[in-house]
Amino acid sequence: MKILPLAFDSLGTRSMATFIKTDIKILIDPSAALGPKRYGLPPHPLEVKRLEKHIKTINKYAKKCDVLIVTHYHYDHHNPNAPEIFKNKIALVKHPKKKINKSQKQRASHFLSLIQPKILEFADGKEFIFKDTKIKFSQPVFHGTNSKLGYVIEVCIEYKGEKFLHSSDIEGPSVEEQVKFILEEKPDIVFIDGPMTYMLGYRYSFKSYEQSIENLKKIAEICEILVIDHHMLRDLQWRERVKQVEKIKHVMTAAEFAGKKEELLEARRKELYEIYSF
Numbered sequence: 540m541k542i543l544p545l546a547f548d549s550l551g552t553r554s555m556a557t558f559i560k561t562d563i564k565i566l567i568d569p570s571a572a573l574g575p576k577r578y579g580l581p582p583h584p585l586e587v588k589r590l591e592k593h594i595k596t597i598n599k600y601a602k603k604c605d606v607l608i609v610t611h612y613h614y615d616h617h618n619p620n621a622p623e624i625f626k627n628k629i630a631l632v633k634h635p636k637k638k639i640n641k642s643q644k645q646r647a648s649h650f651l652s653l654i655q656p657k658i659l660e661f662a663d664g665k666e667f668i669f670k671d672t673k674i675k676f677s678q679p680v681f682h683g684t685n686s687k688l689g690y691v692i693e694v695c696i697e698y699k700g701e702k703f704l705h706s707s708d709i710e711g712p713s714v715e716e717q718v719k720f721i722l723e724e725k726p727d728i729v730f731i732d733g734p735m736t737y738m739l740g741y742r743y744s745f746k747s748y749e750q751s752i753e754n755l756k757k758i759a760e761i762c763e764i765l766v767i768d769h770h771m772l773r774d775l776q777w778r779e780r781v782k783q784v785e786k787i788k789h790v791m792t793a794a795e796f797a798g799k800k801e802e803l804l805e806a807r808r809k810e811l812y813e814i815y816s817f
């Protein structure tokens with residue numbers, strides 16, 4: 540199968556938008572966003588420009604797809620401003636009412652009222668087969684270390700004996716249920732968002748970080764290619780923080796996987812304001 544990261548934090552926006560081509564075309568989480576405040580600063584104009592480019596790319600790819608997946612209802616994973624991309628598609632989405640927090644429940648209800656897919660399925664814990672492609676979803680797991688931010692569904696795509704797993708926003712994995720699905724599926728290629736180390740010590744505990752590293756080591760043992768991106772790439776020290784995992788397997792970013800330049804624009808926001816005047 541062909542896997543193409545369309546927008547990721549290592550490419551300059553908050554996103555995990557991934558295009559997959561098997562004997563069908565799939566897009567996971569067709570959206571991107573920017574961190575509203577970082578170092579007390581709003582997004583730099585370079586980030587705004589990059590976001591426009593990423594949204595354009597995502598919408599272009601989405602239109603070619605058979606299946607669009609939404610793992611949860613945060614704006615960096617679903618885009619209520621582009622409901623037309625779902626027209627006549629197969630939409631496999633996180634359940635809008637079960638295992639969901641209040642804010643995502645409201646966003647889900649609004650979003651689902653806008654889209655007009657050919658088929659709409661609530662995918663939590665389910666398995667779908669299209670031609671020779673199997674798409675399997677985990678049960679809802681925490682968005683992070685507890686249920687405060689709601690739940691996400693992890694996705695595993697299998698085609699011709701090869702498996703690709705997209706974790707969505709698990710912020711780690713630090714929780715048993717999050718890692719269980721990954722280890723059971725034994726994917727060849729894994730895309731994980733990683734622990735939220737840019738908030739280490741205040742909104743993300745050292746304990747959760749340590750648990751995540753232990754779990755990432757287990758994942759590194761079973762997969763061929765390990766990509767960590769999204770949450771962890773908001774930390775300029777991220778590579779130093781995965782050095783225990785790196786001893787087992789080289790950790791890639793989505794940018795590296797795609798053969799593109801790493802541009803951690805949000806993590807470098809302060810610097811961007813210093814370098815580029817406008």
Ligand SMILES: [Zn+2]
Nearest residue numbers: 611613682708
């Ligand atoms: Zn999220």
Ligand SMILES: [Zn+2]
Nearest residue numbers: 613615616708
């Ligand atoms: Zn996210």
